[in-house]
Amino acid sequence: MTVASNSIDLHKNFVEQFGIFEKELNGKSLTDFHQTRKKAIRSFEQLGMPDRKTENYKYTPITRLLKKQFNFDYASPGIPAISKAAISELLIKGLDAYNVVLINGRFSQELSNLDITLKGLEITDFKSAYESQPDLVGSYFAKYAEFDKDPFTALNTAFSLDGTFIKVKDNLVVDKPIVIYSIAESTAANWAVQPRNLIIAGKNSQASIIENYIHHGNEAAFTNTVSEIIVDENAYIDYYKLEIHGDNAYHVGNTQVYQAGKSTFNTTTISLAGSLIRNNLNVVLDDEHCEANMHGLYLLNDRQHVDNQTMVDHRKPHSYSNELYKGILGGNSTGVFNGKIYVRQDAQKTNAFQSNKNILLSDEASINTKPQLEIWADDVKCSHGATTGQLDKEQLFYLRSRGLGEQEARSLLLYAFAIDALENVKIDVLKEYIDHHISIRLNR
Amino acid sequence: MSKDTEILEELTSSEYKYGFESNIEADSAPKGLNEDIIRFISSKKNEPEWMLEWRLKAYRHWLTLKEPKWPNVSYPEINYQDIIYYSAPKQKVAPKSLDEVDPELRETFEKLGISLDEQKRLTGVAVDAVIDSVSVATTFKDKLAELGIIFCSFSEAVQEHPELVKKYIGSVVPVNDNYFAALNSAVFSDGSFCYIPKGVRCPMELSTYFRINAANTGQFERTLIIADEGSYVSYLEGCTAPMRDENQLHAAVVELYACDHAEIKYSTVQNWYPGDKDGKGGIYNFVTKRGICAGDHSKISWTQVETGSAITWKYPSCILKGDHSVGEFYSVAVTNNWQQADTGTKMIHLGKNTRSRIVSKGVSAGQSQNSYRGLVQIHKRAKNARNHSQCDSLLMGDKCGAHTFPYIETSNNSAQIEHEATTSKIGEDQIFYCLQRGIDEESAVALIVNGYCKEVLNQLPMEFAVEAQKLLALTLEGSVG
Numbered sequence: 001m002t003v004a005s006n007s008i009d010l011h012k013n014f015v016e017q018f019g020i021f022e023k024e025l026n027g028k029s030l031t032d033f034h035q036t037r038k039k040a041i042r043s044f045e046q047l048g049m050p051d052r053k054t055e056n057y058k059y060t061p062i063t064r065l066l067k068k069q070f071n072f073d074y075a076s077p078g079i080p081a082i083s084k085a086a087i088s089e090l091l092i093k094g095l096d097a098y099n100v101v102l103i104n105g106r107f108s109q110e111l112s113n114l115d116i117t118l119k120g121l122e123i124t125d126f127k128s129a130y131e132s133q134p135d136l137v138g139s140y141f142a143k144y145a146e147f148d149k150d151p152f153t154a155l156n157t158a159f160s161l162d163g164t165f166i167k168v169k170d171n172l173v174v175d176k177p178i179v180i181y182s183i184a185e186s187t188a189a190n191w192a193v194q195p196r197n198l199i200i201a202g203k204n205s206q207a208s209i210i211e212n213y214i215h216h217g218n219e220a221a222f223t224n225t226v227s228e229i230i231v232d233e234n235a236y237i238d239y240y241k242l243e244i245h246g247d248n249a250y251h252v253g254n255t256q257v258y259q260a261g262k263s264t265f266n267t268t269t270i271s272l273a274g275s276l277i278r279n280n281l282n283v284v285l286d287d288e289h290c291e292a293n294m295h296g297l298y299l300l301n302d303r304q305h306v307d308n309q310t311m312v313d314h315r316k317p318h319s320y321s322n323e324l325y326k327g328i329l330g331g332n333s334t335g336v337f338n339g340k341i342y343v344r345q346d347a348q349k350t351n352a353f354q355s356n357k358n359i360l361l362s363d364e365a366s367i368n369t370k371p372q373l374e375i376w377a378d379d380v381k382c383s384h385g386a387t388t389g390q391l392d393k394e395q396l397f398y399l400r401s402r403g404l405g406e407q408e409a410r411s412l413l414l415y416a417f418a419i420d421a422l423e424n425v426k427i428d429v430l431k432e433y434i435d436h437h438i439s440i441r442l443n444r
Numbered sequence: 445m446s447k448d449t450e451i452l453e454e455l456t457s458s459e460y461k462y463g464f465e466s467n468i469e470a471d472s473a474p475k476g477l478n479e480d481i482i483r484f485i486s487s488k489k490n491e492p493e494w495m496l497e498w499r500l501k502a503y504r505h506w507l508t509l510k511e512p513k514w515p516n517v518s519y520p521e522i523n524y525q526d527i528i529y530y531s532a533p534k535q536k537v538a539p540k541s542l543d544e545v546d547p548e549l550r551e552t553f554e555k556l557g558i559s560l561d562e563q564k565r566l567t568g569v570a571v572d573a574v575i576d577s578v579s580v581a582t583t584f585k586d587k588l589a590e591l592g593i594i595f596c597s598f599s600e601a602v603q604e605h606p607e608l609v610k611k612y613i614g615s616v617v618p619v620n621d622n623y624f625a626a627l628n629s630a631v632f633s634d635g636s637f638c639y640i641p642k643g644v645r646c647p648m649e650l651s652t653y654f655r656i657n658a659a660n661t662g663q664f665e666r667t668l669i670i671a672d673e674g675s676y677v678s679y680l681e682g683c684t685a686p687m688r689d690e691n692q693l694h695a696a697v698v699e700l701y702a703c704d705h706a707e708i709k710y711s712t713v714q715n716w717y718p719g720d721k722d723g724k725g726g727i728y729n730f731v732t733k734r735g736i737c738a739g740d741h742s743k744i745s746w747t748q749v750e751t752g753s754a755i756t757w758k759y760p761s762c763i764l765k766g767d768h769s770v771g772e773f774y775s776v777a778v779t780n781n782w783q784q785a786d787t788g789t790k791m792i793h794l795g796k797n798t799r800s801r802i803v804s805k806g807v808s809a810g811q812s813q814n815s816y817r818g819l820v821q822i823h824k825r826a827k828n829a830r831n832h833s834q835c836d837s838l839l840m841g842d843k844c845g846a847h848t849f850p851y852i853e854t855s856n857n858s859a860q861i862e863h864e865a866t867t868s869k870i871g872e873d874q875i876f877y878c879l880q881r882g883i884d885e886e887s888a889v890a891l892i893v894n895g896y897c898k899e900v901l902n903q904l905p906m907e908f909a910v911e912a913q914k915l916l917a918l919t920l921e922g923s924v925g
Contacts, residue, residue, distance in 0.1 A: 055514070059853075345842065360857035363824070371863070373848040378839035378869045388822075388854045388861040 010067060011049045015041065018158055032138055033130060040147040040157035047151040056150070059336040059368040060307040062252070065276050069220045069250060082185060082216070087111050090181065090214050090245065095429045097177045097210070098123055104185055105195040105223075106162045120169030123178060126196055129165035137165065140198055144228045145256040150280065152252045156194045156226040163196035163225075166209070170202035170232075177208040177427055182225065184249060186217035197227040201235040208238040208427060213253070215246020220275065222250040229255065231263040233287075238426060239267045241279065244437050247302075249274040254282075261287030261316075266424045270434055271298040271306045272441055278307045285312065285319040285347075296325035297421035299441045300333035300365070307336035314347040323354040326421045328414055328442075330361035337369040341384065345376040354384040359391065359417060411442045418442075472661065473530035479503065482630055485530045489599045489633075492606060502619035502629030509623045515786040516815045516847055517755050519691070519728065527693060529631045531661040584648065594639040595650055598666055601637035608639055612670055616699040616736045616763070624695040625732040628664045632697070635665035640675035640706075649905050651680040654696075662693040669699070671706035673739065678709040678905055691719075691754060696731045704739030704766065709747070711904050712760075713912050716752035723782025723811075726754025733760035737769030737795075745772040746789065747903040749912040754783060759817065761790035764798035764826075771800040774900040778916065779812035779844070788818035788835075788849075793826040793859070802833035805897050808844040815847040822859040829859045837867040838896060840889075890916075 018041045025034065050057035082103060091099065100123060101111035107125030114123055122129075130137045147154040164180050184193050201207055209229075215221055231237050243251060251274050257265055271277050283292045298306045312321045327335045341352045358367045371384040391413050399409035418438055425431045473484050482503055486496040511522070588595050594605060601609050619629040636652045654665065671677055694716065700708050710733075719726025729752075735744040746760040756779075762771030773789040791800035800820065808814040816835045837846035848865045870892050878888035893916060894901075901909055901916075 348842070358854075360854065360859070363857055365857060366853070366855035368851070368853045369863075370849070370851050371865070372850070373837075373865060373867055374845070375837070375839065375847065375867045376845045378842045378844065380839075381866075381868050383864065383866040384848070385865070386850070386852055386861070386863040388852065388859060390857055390860070 010063060011045075014155060015045055021159060031134070033134065033141070036142050037158050037160065040142070040154045043148045044151055044154035044158060047148075047154060050151060056309065056338070059334070060276075060278060060305065062276065062278065065305070066222065066250065069275075070222055082111070082183070084111060086216075087181075087183075090183065090216070092179065092210075092212070092430065092433050095177065095179065095427070095433070097179045100164050100178065100180045102162075102164065102180065102182045102195050104183070105193040105225075107164065118172070118175060120172045121174055122165070122167040124165050126163035126165045126198060127161060129198075137198065140200060140228065140230060142228075144230065144258045144284070145226050145254055145282075150254065152224050152278075153226055153254050153280075156196060156224050156254070159194045160196040160226075161194075163198070166197075166199045166207075168201045168205040168207050168235075171204045172202065173205065174207040177210055177430070179210040179212060181212050181214060182223065183214045183216050184221035184223050184246070186215065186219035186221035186248070193221065193223045193225075195223070195225045197225070199227065199229045201229070201231050201237050203233045204235060205232070206236040208240075210240040210242065210430065212242045212244070213249070213251060214244075215249035215274070218248065220248045220250060221246075222252075224252045226254045227256065229257045229265075231257065231259045231265050233260045234262045235260075236264045237266070238424070239265065240425070240430065241267070241269045242434070243271045243274050243277055244434075245273055247273050247275065250276045252278045252280075254280040257281075257283040257292075259283065259285050259287070259290045259292065262289045263287075264291045264293075266293045267295065268422065268424050269294075269296040269308065270421075271296075271300075271308075272437055274304065274306070276305045279309065281308070281310045283310075283312050283321070284315065285321065286315045288316050288318045290316075290319040292319075292321040293424055294321070294323040294325075295421045295424050297418055297438075298325075298327045298329075298335060299418065299438065300327070300329045300335060301331040301441075302333065303331065304333040305336075306333075307338075309338045311340045311342065312352060314341070314343045314350045314352060316346055317348045317350065319347065319350055321352045324421060324423075325356045326418060327356075327358040327367060328361065328418060329358065329365035329367055332362075332364040334365070335367040337367070337371070337386075339370075339384065340372040340374065341382055343373075343375045343377050343380055343382060348377050348379040350377065350380045350382065352380070352382045356384075356386045357417075358388045359414065360388060361390075407443075411439075414442050415439065472528050475528050476525045477527070477529055477631065481529055485631060485633060488530065489602070491599075491602055494610065495602055498614070498619070499630050502626050503631075505620045506623070506626035506630055509626060511623055515757050516813065516817070516849070517757060517784040517786050519755055519784075522693060522728070524627075528661040529664065530633050588646075588648075591644050591647070592641040593644060593646055594637065596637055598632070598635040598637050598668070601668075605637075605639070608670065609637070609668070612668055612699070612701055613666075614699075616701060616734050617697050617732050622732060624730045625697050628666060628695050628697045628732070631662075632664045632666040635696070636667045636669075638667075638669045638677065638679065640671045640677045642672045643674040644672075645675065646677040649678050649680055651682070653682050662695065664694075665696050667696070667698040668701075669708055669710070670701045671703060671708050671742075673703045674705040675703075676707045679711065680905060681710070681712045682715070691726055691728055693728045694730065694753075696733075698731070698733040698760075700735030700744055702735065702737050702739060702742035702744055702769075705741045706739060707743040707745075708735060709745045710735070710760070712746075712748040712750075713904075713915065714748065714750045714752050714756070715915060717754075718752045718781065718783050719754040721781050721810075723754070726783075727752065729753035729756045729758065731758040733758060734763065734790075735761070735771075736763040737766050737771060737798075739769070740766040740795070741768045742766050743770040743772070745770075745774070745903070747774040747900065748776070748787075749900070749904070749915065750775065750777040750785060750787060751915050753785075756783075756785040756787055759788050759790055761792070762800065763792045763794065764800065764829075765794045766798075767795040768797045769795055770798070773800075773802045773804070774903045775804045776807070776897045776900045776912075776916070777805070777814055777816075778807045779809070779814045781810040781812060783810075783812040785813070786815040786817055788816045790819040791821070791831060793820075793822045793829040793831070796825070796827045797829070798826055799830045801831070802835070803899055804833075804835040805900055806835070806837040806846055807840065807893060807896075808837070808846050809840040811843045813845045813847070815849060816865070817849040819851040820853070820861060820863070821851075822854045822856050822861070824855045826856050827858050829856060829861075831859075831861045831863075833863040835865045836896070837865075838893070839867065839869045
């Protein structure tokens with residue numbers, strides 16, 4: 001990707017590029033699927049790129065940052081060659097899993113490791129899934145991620161071509177975790193990576209899904225991803241989103257979760273690396289007795305900017321949601337947390353909790369948090385809390401009086417603070433992997 | 445559930461006590477807003493040239509602004525040309541003493557329970573009575589003057605203390621601050637002015653009583669309080685309006701200025717007419733209130749009890765500029781029927797070792813919407829800033845809403861900030877406990893709500909605390925969640 005001039009109008013640029021993209025589809029522009037894309041680009045035209053006045057991007061000057069870094073020229077998407085050896089370096093070591101590898105948003109059959117013997121588990125590329133079963137995919141695609149609300153969701157929907165499709169049959173317990181390695185290879189000239197994932201978990205099913213976003217190469221790369229996750233009745237899904245590798249990544253991610261009755265959805269979002277990260281996590285609890293646990297951790301340094309936006313929409317009675325986001329900010333970094341609990345009038349007997357805790361390590365770091373409650377039902381228990389502070393001097397003193405060096409004592413306390421957010425990580429190998437990277441980070 | 449519904453219905457039918465209209469002759473400007481109207485207001489008040497210029501500057505800026513749409517409230521478009529911007533009770537000469545005040549006027553205030561006569565005898569509270577945004581009487585002026593305290597109507601201050609007004613007006617809320625502040629700056633008709641000289645502790649509560657009387661008028665008053673070094677003042681504000689079917693606009697500006705070691709305590713009991721049970725009529729209360737702790741070790745404390753108004757939209761704020769300054773905000777906002785409230789505070793920490801505390805209690809019943817919106821901002825230079833915020837919401841009935849929108853922005857690593865918020869309804873076990881002990885359901889609710897709001901009510905001066913407590917009981921009469 002080449003260095004950009006500041007003068008480009010991103011909004012106009014993207015709309016124009018949609019025309020080129022459309023031509024390349026070669027006559028496939030009459031399908032229902034493409035009609036959705038067209039609707040999305042129209043929404044994008046109306047929404048425009050967010051600016052300072054856009055409430056949801058108030059603290060994240062994303063348009064300015066992207067403009068500074070990228071020259072969004074449309075180039076025909078292709079898979080840059082990355083050797084199998086290079087890929088294996090990036091995998092989570094020792095994790096026995098179904099591995100999906102997306103390179104710049106394109107599904108790579110040869111790099112993925114999908115020996116599926118389990119009946120009823122389908123893991124394929126999004127493109128062929130759509131082509132082979134258009135009715136099924138069409139009935140879910142873009143039905144949950146609302147492209148008329150968020151410009152980046154609209155953009156992803158408009159340019160959606162490839163990604164991952166996962167379907168877990170009713171009553172199936174998936175034996176191994178499914179890992180989606182989404183690699184942004186910046187050495188190749190590619191204007192943007194826009195993977196699209198669709199995950200459907202049938203009734204009474206159970207699965208663990210890890211989305212691992214990796215930035216490979218020295219140049220900056222921009223990823224704009226959307227994952228739609230449908231959790232059917234009584235299903236149980238563990239979902240992890242990792243942003244651990246690649247300091248020069250620009251990432252906008254939108255995870256849209258839809259939960260049916262009695263289902264459980266646990267998520268952990270870990271943001272350690274990246275210049276700009278924006279995570280949107282929207283969970284809709286559309287029936288009774290649903291449960292959603294959302295944990296997040298961001299450790300920032302230098303000029304990193306991480307923005308976590310979460311929204312829990314309680315639509316029906318008797319559901320439960322719990323949210324815990326923790327942040328440690330050093331250097332010139334900026335953290336943003338915007339959490340919203342929305343309880344609709346029907347959603348009586350809702351219990352919803354939210355907490356955001358931050359530690360600032362340097363004078364130049366800043367954190368903006370906006371925990372919000374919007375409650376339209378009366379018989380509820382909802383609370384949120386937010387704190388910003390620093391390490392307790394007395395605790396530091398205690399450790400130092402017992403012979404720990406200052407750096408060691410600080411790391412230990414910070415580690416203890418951070419580790420709370422890993423409570424929901426149930427895969428041991430994964431926990432070690434995350435833990436390892438946190439430790440490296442804190443000892444740096 | 446049927447009992448609850450019944451009781452809730454009963455609650456919604458409780459009448460507004462202060463809805464009468466006084467028959468006072470008023471001197472009004474024609475409807476509409478243009479430069480001529482502003483010149484008319486200015487000349488009516490015999491203002492100096494700079495004041496008029498200031499107003500016109502505000503007006504011209506206002507013309508470039510758009511009405512903000514971000515609050516969590518909805519109301520039909522306001523036609524700014526359909527409002528009377530100036531209305532004053534007709535009095536030929538300025539009253540020298542209270543005996544000269546129009547008897548009808550005095551009666552009005554007596555009906556409101558604020559007997560100006562009585563005030564003369566009772567020590568404790570000095571009152572500035574403002575009707576349709578013009579000050580009609582100020583009590584205890586002489587006694588305060590002995591101490592060097594200036595407490596008078598705004599127009600009087602413009603005449604008699606122009607240097608003070610010129611220096612401080614717009615210093616906290618500039619004319620271009622926001623839509624309604626600009627509008628107010630252009631057309632404000634009167635208000636209270638208060639100056640506490642160095643080292644003086646004001647011996648009594650100062651108080652302004654606002655009353656909208658004339659129909660179709662907007663009320664635009666302006667309050668300016670300046671506490672010089674080491675002084676202290678406690679200031680109260682109360683308001684009511686007659687019952688009318690149309691909505692009336694109230695867009696006031698309050699500016700507080702605290703110098704070194706000064707302390708200002710500002711309490712409001714707001715009981716504007718909230719509209720009838722179908723949401724018809726009522727006051728739009730769009731107020732800009734802001735204080736600046738300009739000096740070191742200064743303190744500003746806002747306390748508000750908001751029970752009235754069809755729509756309340758205000759954020760009493762503190763700019764903590766001086767080192768070691770303190771800002772406080774205590775609020776109870778009760779909404780019923782179709783009322784909407786979007787209220788909260790801003791704490792802007794600029795100085796070192798500044799502290800702020802926010803306690804906000806919202807109670808919503810009927811079909812009302814109650815929002816807390818607050819900003820805590822710690823600037824880079826604000827070493828060791830400390831903030832604690834607590835906002836609780838209580839819901840009564842399943843058609844109302846309670847919302848919390850806090851913004852916390854921290855750019856300093858020595859800051860310590862805590863924010864917590866809860867939303868729930870009155871616990872059945874709490875009600876049961878009371879019932880068990882022979883307290884009927886209604887009294888139980890009153891008891892629990894009172895306890896819930898106690899933390900804020902305790903901050904009110906005694907004279908007001910009693911009134912506020914009664915007001916709460918009245919607004920929530922018979923309501924069970």
